[in-house]
Amino acid sequence: MKTNLQIEGMSCEACVRFVAMALQSIDGVDRAMVDLNSKRAEVEGDNYRVEDLIEAVEEEGYSAKVEA
Ligand SMILES: [Cu+2]
Secondary structure (H helix, E strand, O other): OEEEEEEEOOOOHHHHHHHHHHHHOOOOEEEEEEEOOOOEEEEEEOOOOHHHHHHHHHHOOOEEEEOO
16 A cells, blocks of 8 residues: 655754655555655555554654645
């Protein structure tokens, strides 16, 4: 499965790394690509819960929502 997220609150490459690490730590996530300029994250994997992705990003102090 694949999920595109819109991330709010990232201001530098360190933020990008925090968000990417948080997403990659979720069970079932194989890959998380985070882009600062577009404020987007693309997550790939199997059987992860989308709510877990959002929660992990929020725990790092950013906000996330699923892209329509
Ligand atoms: Cu930063």
